[in-house]
Amino acid sequence: MVTTLGETTLARARRVARSVPDPELPMLTIADLGILREVAIAGTRVVVSVTPTFSGCPAIAEIRADLAGRLAAAGFADVEVRTVLSPPWTSDFISPEGRRKLTEAGIAPPRSRSEVAAGPVPLTLTAAGPRLECPVCGSADTVRTAAFGGTACKDLYRCRACFEPFEHVKEI
Amino acid sequence: MGFDTAYEAISEESDSGHRWAFGTGFTDPLAGVDTAVPAGIDGADLAAYCLMLGDDALILSHRLQQWLARAPELEEETALANIALDLLGQARLLLTRAGRADGSDRTEDDYAFDRTEREFRNVRMAEVTDVDFAGLIARLLVFSTWRLALLGRLRESADPVLAAVAAQGVNELTYHRDYAAGWTIRLGDGTDYSRQRMQAGLAAVAPLAAELFVPSAVEQRLAGVAVNPEDLRPEWDAVLAQVLAAAGLDWPEAGWPEAAGGSGGSSPRGGTVGKAGRDGVHTEAMGYLLAELQSVARALPEATW
Numbered sequence: 001m002v003t004t005l006g007e008t009t010l011a012r013a014r015r016v017a018r019s020v021p022d023p024e025l026p027m028l029t030i031a032d033l034g035i036l037r038e039v040a041i042a043g044t045r046v047v048v049s050v051t052p053t054f055s056g057c058p059a060i061a062e063i064r065a066d067l068a069g070r071l072a073a074a075g076f077a078d079v080e081v082r083t084v085l086s087p088p089w090t091s092d093f094i095s096p097e098g099r100r101k102l103t104e105a106g107i108a109p110p111r112s113r114s115e116v117a118a119g120p121v122p123l124t125l126t127a128a129g130p131r132l133e134c135p136v137c138g139s140a141d142t143v144r145t146a147a148f149g150g151t152a153c154k155d156l157y158r159c160r161a162c163f164e165p166f167e168h169v170k171e172i
Numbered sequence: 173m174g175f176d177t178a179y180e181a182i183s184e185e186s187d188s189g190h191r192w193a194f195g196t197g198f199t200d201p202l203a204g205v206d207t208a209v210p211a212g213i214d215g216a217d218l219a220a221y222c223l224m225l226g227d228d229a230l231i232l233s234h235r236l237q238q239w240l241a242r243a244p245e246l247e248e249e250t251a252l253a254n255i256a257l258d259l260l261g262q263a264r265l266l267l268t269r270a271g272r273a274d275g276s277d278r279t280e281d282d283y284a285f286d287r288t289e290r291e292f293r294n295v296r297m298a299e300v301t302d303v304d305f306a307g308l309i310a311r312l313l314v315f316s317t318w319r320l321a322l323l324g325r326l327r328e329s330a331d332p333v334l335a336a337v338a339a340q341g342v343n344e345l346t347y348h349r350d351y352a353a354g355w356t357i358r359l360g361d362g363t364d365y366s367r368q369r370m371q372a373g374l375a376a377v378a379p380l381a382a383e384l385f386v387p388s389a390v391e392q393r394l395a396g397v398a399v400n401p402e403d404l405r406p407e408w409d410a411v412l413a414q415v416l417a418a419a420g421l422d423w424p425e426a427g428w429p430e431a432a433g434g435s436g437g438s439s440p441r442g443g444t445v446g447k448a449g450r451d452g453v454h455t456e457a458m459g460y461l462l463a464e465l466q467s468v469a470r471a472l473p474e475a476t477w
């Protein structure tokens with residue numbers, strides 16, 4: 001592990017934690033995905049706070065193990081990974097850099113979510129899903145083929161211009 | 173860590189978990205979350221309420237998992253698996269919350285695998301079997317409309333853990349309800365035959381709907397923490413009416429939930445002497461479901477995976 005000259009302990013811990021990839025969207029780090037909430041130093045202990053994307057996200061255990069492993073390799077023997085539930089993760093937490101990496105990987109990034117009102121959630125009865133830009137050719141002539149994809153955070157689309165199927169990170 | 177190969181990852185000696193494959197090293201889903209019970213809230217009641225909502229999710233999740241390899245199309249299978257996973261995640265958080273709230277420190281596994289049928293508090297709608305895909309869709313529509321309305325209000329709970337679990341769950345249930353509504357309309361507004369099957373699915377689930385709106389003693393005692401299920405009726409009615417109108421379907425007249433009174437109303441499946449799922453009184457289907465759900469844990473009580 002290269003230590004940048006003059007880097008503080010906290011900055012180093014933060015840099016290592018930010019480098020952990022998401023197991024289900026490996027082109028993104030957990031910082032890009034917006035699930036890394038905080039890195040703090042308490043005495044000799046590094047305390048990392050992460051938030052799950054979905055209640056049933058099976059990747060969170062892998063992320064915890066990867067965080068502990070990478071930080072240990074960087075010389076931090078005492079690592080605590082805390083789960084933070086509030087505020088819940090939404091796709092709006094994905095950074096601009098994360099959105100760029102998703103598009104590069106052929107996955108349509110989520111659009112920004114409409115504000116969540118406090119009252120009843122309105123019903124959506126259109127099966128087609130939001131119109132997205134095809135990450136391959138850029139056409140807007142796309143259609144949703146399935147509301148649930150291979151992982152909890154994605155659904156499936158097809159481009160009617162270039163005929164490529166593609167995944168899309170849901171607005172959630 | 174940051175392994176080059178999967179083998180390296182699972183054979184890593186410093187790994188303190190018991191992982192043998194991706195996602196199997198399940199850890200405490202509330203690790204690091206402040207689970208202190210706020211002042212003025214009864215811990216035993218809070219735990220009982222978490223079990224109700226957790227059991228609803230756990231048991232319906234198991235039923236959905238039974239559809240895997242049986243769904244009509246791959247896309248629907250994927251959808252049902254995703255919904256099952258969301259509900260299982262909610263169940264894990266809620267059951268873990270229960271063990272912290274009552275001070276017993278029981279884990280999610282203790283609750284899922286070591287309780288008997290009478291100790292489960294899920295509404296009976298979660299446990300019944302489906303005759304066909306239309307029956308499943310009818311149940312999913314009724315259940316997810318109800319649970320979304322419930323979690324939407326639970327975001328204001330005086331228990332911060334429940335409020336946080338609910339806020340996450342609202343995002344998930346929104347997708348579940350839209351999915352069920354979409355299929356209700358496709359089948360109801362499809363062929364004569366698909367319409368008939370969808371209507372039959374509603375008829376099967378309708379007698380179990382009354383129970384969803386009957387407040388238990390625990391919910392009544394937990395005002396401000398729990399949601400009073402009576403308050404969910406207007407939203408549930410409005411959403412059901414909107415979907416059924418678009419689908420050209422009718423809610424079965426005889427099974428319409430009674431406005432007040434016992435959990436049964438006039439339905440023959442409404443409950444046994446006024447008791448139902450929240451009292452631990454279940455249908456015949458529940459014993460079979462638990463036998464399957466608990467079989468491995470009971471055969472190998474000390475196993476970790």
Ligand SMILES: [Zn+2]
Nearest residue numbers: 134137159162
């Ligand atoms: Zn295209």
